[in-house]
Amino acid sequence: MHEAYVLPGPLALSRSTVDRAADRRADAAWLDALWADGATRVLLVGDGTVAADGDALRFVAPSDAPDGERFLLGLDDGVAYVAVHVGEKPAGGATLREVGAALDDRDAGLAVHAIALANWHATHRFCPRCGARTRPEQGGHVRVCEAEGSQHFPRTDPAVIVLVVDERDRCLLGRSAAWPGNRFSTLAGFVEPGETPEHAVVRELYEEVRVRVTSCRYAGAQPWPFPSSLMLGYYATADGEDPTPDREEIAEARWFSRDELTAAMAAGDVLPPSGISIARKLVEGWYGRPLPVDVSWR
Ligand SMILES: [Zn+2]
Incomplete structure (x- = not known):
């Protein structure tokens, strides 16, 4: 009987328009150039929240971004979107339950990506193989063990x-x-x-x-x-x-x-x-x- 039913769309957190540029994450020089480009837009993420103003995300320029782990979120219409994991709720921080439905497709996808990545980084600072510290690489899409170089991917x-x-x-x-x-x-x-x-x-x-x-x-x-x-x-x-x-x-x-x-x-x-x-x-x-x-x- 279930054959009759179709999930009505859209699902608020399944929306995305951004190219994640996964093929370029390993290019450190390219990532550095994005962070040096004043047109790049930086989203602050931390404690399960992203910086938002009402129904849109709040971005800052790279020169105004605080210190923290850096994530590559992707490219959209020629603009690079990145995130800084500030480790705590940023100013204007909102949860996905608070803003997930109100954001447009681009911002919803960016917010879900940034929060999911930040949640993983927050709990994977040490290597599951040997217990040594790990550090983020490839735009935050892998952590590498500083003792033996093993790679660990977001879960x-x-x-x-x-x-x-x-x-x-x-x-x-x-x-x-x-x-x-x-x-x-x-x-x-x-x-x-x-x-x-x-x-x-x-x-x-x-x-x-x-x-x-x-x-x-x-x-x-x-x-x-x-x-x-x-x-x-x-x-x-x-x-x-x-x-x-x-x-x-x-x-x-x-x-x-x-x-x-x-x-x-x-x-x-x-x-x-x-x-x-x-x-x-x-x-x-x-x-x-x-x-x-x-x-x-x-
Ligand atoms: Zn290790």
Whole structure:
């Protein structure tokens, strides 16, 4: 039954217009020239935030940039975009939950790239092989061990996030034990080592609510740098057996028809997933129209 559903776009954090210029990151002279060019635009990033003014990023000239790790974000319309990791929240710092939906496509892509890179650098200062210090190279897209030269690349952790429907076209939503109030969402979990995303869909649904998925289909993905996830969205089918929450990760899980979900949201018994999440888009793809706007949860 899930074949009917399409993830409605756009996903706020999946937008990008910038050429990452990955083929030129190793050219140190070229990077130095970018930093010496007054037309280059520098974004300050730190503590999960980027410098922003309202609905646009705030850039400074290289001559006004503070010290810090330097990242190459890419090229757009002949202009180079770089970032400085200042290690703390910069002036005007805003999180992706605060500005992710408001930014235009170019700025959204730059912000997600910069924050994801900064999150990785902040926790990989030492070599996982020998414990020595590492230093960034190639525009911040690798760290190199200062003792033995081993290279370490930015990590992204894949996770699956799943909207399950049953034979009566109801959808399965769960309430996490860690969330406040009546927040219900799609179920999700990290892909484990040696596992495909599809295996993770089946395993997570059984582990969290004892529901057996019979088929699933990839719907779309969104980077989720809180701090380092890539959310792989799926629509799946299961028999409409009663879910049994594990009570550790999931406190409550229920099947909803569209009418039941509409009534539950109107009564305040169910708060839908937040604005920039792929969970919200997965639910809307099944629901058939946008969910009510709720600004109480970001
Ligand atoms: Zn090492």
